[in-house]
Amino acid sequence: MKIMEFTAISCFLAFVVINGAMPAFSTAGGLIDMGYGSRGGSMGAGSARSQEPIRPIPISFDWDIAKIELGKKLFFEPRLSKSGWISCNSCHNLSTGGSDNLTSSIGHKWMFGPINAPTVLNAKFNLAQFWDGRAKDLKEQAKGPIANPMEMASNHELAVSVLQSIPEYVQWFIEIYGDAKINIDNVADAIAAFEETLTTPNSRFDSWLNGYDEKISESEKEGYNLFKDKGCINCHNGFGAGGNSFQKFGVVKPYNKDTQTLGRYNVTKNEEDKYVFKVPLLRNIALTAPYFHDASAWNLSEAVNVMAEYQLGVTLTDDETGKIVAFLRTLTGDQPSIIFPMLPPSTANTPKPDRN
Numbered sequence: 509m510k511i512m513e514f515t516a517i518s519c520f521l522a523f524v525v526i527n528g529a530m531p532a533f534s535t536a537g538g539l540i541d542m543g544y545g546s547r548g549g550s551m552g553a554g555s556a557r558s559q560e561p562i563r564p565i566p567i568s569f570d571w572d573i574a575k576i577e578l579g580k581k582l583f584f585e586p587r588l589s590k591s592g593w594i595s596c597n598s599c600h601n602l603s604t605g606g607s608d609n610l611t612s613s614i615g616h617k618w619m620f621g622p623i624n625a626p627t628v629l630n631a632k633f634n635l636a637q638f639w640d641g642r643a644k645d646l647k648e649q650a651k652g653p654i655a656n657p658m659e660m661a662s663n664h665e666l667a668v669s670v671l672q673s674i675p676e677y678v679q680w681f682i683e684i685y686g687d688a689k690i691n692i693d694n695v696a697d698a699i700a701a702f703e704e705t706l707t708t709p710n711s712r713f714d715s716w717l718n719g720y721d722e723k724i725s726e727s728e729k730e731g732y733n734l735f736k737d738k739g740c741i742n743c744h745n746g747f748g749a750g751g752n753s754f755q756k757f758g759v760v761k762p763y764n765k766d767t768q769t770l771g772r773y774n775v776t777k778n779e780e781d782k783y784v785f786k787v788p789l790l791r792n793i794a795l796t797a798p799y800f801h802d803a804s805a806w807n808l809s810e811a812v813n814v815m816a817e818y819q820l821g822v823t824l825t826d827d828e829t830g831k832i833v834a835f836l837r838t839l840t841g842d843q844p845s846i847i848f849p850m851l852p853p854s855t856a857n858t859p860k861p862d863r864n
């Protein structure tokens with residue numbers, strides 16, 4: 509009996525403490541049902557918003573720190589490129605929203621890539637990677653750029669032999685993968701583990717979803733309602749406000765500014781997949797101009813109007829466009845704070861950089 513009472517009291521206290529400490533994560537329903545009374549307007553609103561089609565970015569701490577630290581070094585490691593100069597961060601600059609803000613990236617020998625670089629932030633929420641979804645996940649994706657002649661222009665053997673020549677790397681790979689022989693799968697696995705941490709929670713919009721009414725203004729809220737009412741939400745939803753389906757660019761009107769890039773068709777070879785692309789994430793969209801796979805829009809109003817015209821067949825008033833843009837700006841979250849990694853020096857055995 510005593511034990512029962514003690515347990516009941518501790519449970520009750522724990523409940524109060526947890527709810528007191530984390531109002532944003534509890535629901536009004538639970539509290540009211542248990543007879544503890546309402547906790548005020550913001551909680552009620554929070555529970556209503558659990559049905560919203562955009563979901564707050566979850567905060568995760570379930571990380572293998574050693575692996576992530578290795579992945580971070582590799583993400584910043586220019587010696588994975590043939591020139592010894594280009595790293596993942598060159599094109600997915602974590603100081604500028606995980607993208608390069610260029611029309612198309614500058615790769616090996618100053619070569620221009622064929623397509624705008626998407627951000628790596630929140631990429632874990634994508635149903636597949638790349639505009640055409642040709643890599644099934646982050647690990648598969650990470651092997652691509654190292655060996656892409658227009659990007660890092662190395663090959664997997666060369667990239668691995670660089671790491672293998674540096675004793676610190678060998679030691680880290682032993683500690684994490686139990687193998688002194690480094691291989692490209694493990695390189696990609698570590699980079700992907702680091703990328704998994706590159707999420708941006710706590711945007712003002714997410715706080716609003718969690719019940720904090722004051723976090724977004726009236727016109728931002730109206731922008732969100734327009735985003736839903738006009739139909740943007742049909743494609744841009746979930747954690748990333750996008751990233752979870754492939755859709756045609758030019759649903760109601762053929763998109764004619766770029767007819768060279770075939771999108772998903774390259775993967776499936778189905779005629780109906782021509783000009784179909786992975787719906788981009790709209791998280792941190794204010795940071796990642798220019799927009800679209802062909803970088804044809806440099807400001808958000810323009811991008812929103814193009815979407816309205818080509819995807820929905822509607823014309824927005826300037827006021828409506830302005831409000832939708834204002835809403836989109838509330839999707840900028842906490843950027844990952846990165847301690848710049850120190851990379852171990854090359855040795856006499858390290859293959860020399862080659863800019864040709």
Ligand code: HEC
Pocket residue numbers: 583594595596597598599600613614615616621623624625626627628631634636637638639640646649650651653654658659660699
């Ligand atoms: C020279 C510039 C460049 C470098 C270097 C580069 N990337 Fe990219 N990255 C791109 C471009 C361009 C795309 C889009 C290509 C496409 O979709 O066809 C891309 C796509 C991606 C994507 C998919 C995102 C999405 O939304 O589909 C991820 C993830 C990514 N890169 C991670 C990396 C990693 C990890 C490295 C280092 C191993 C790296 N990139 C190196 C330019 C670069």
Ligand code: HEC
Pocket residue numbers: 735738739740741742743744754755756757759785786787788789790793796798799800801802811812815816819820832
């Ligand atoms: C039928 C699906 C669909 C609808 C509806 C839709 N979008 Fe998109 N959206 C896409 C696709 C696909 C792309 C990528 C187009 C491309 O670049 O190839 C995209 C791209 C974007 C981009 C650029 C993202 C980037 O990183 O380059 C923005 C901004 C955007 N949409 C906002 C909106 C807004 C606002 C609406 C409503 C007015 C809307 N979208 C309606 C599918 C859709």
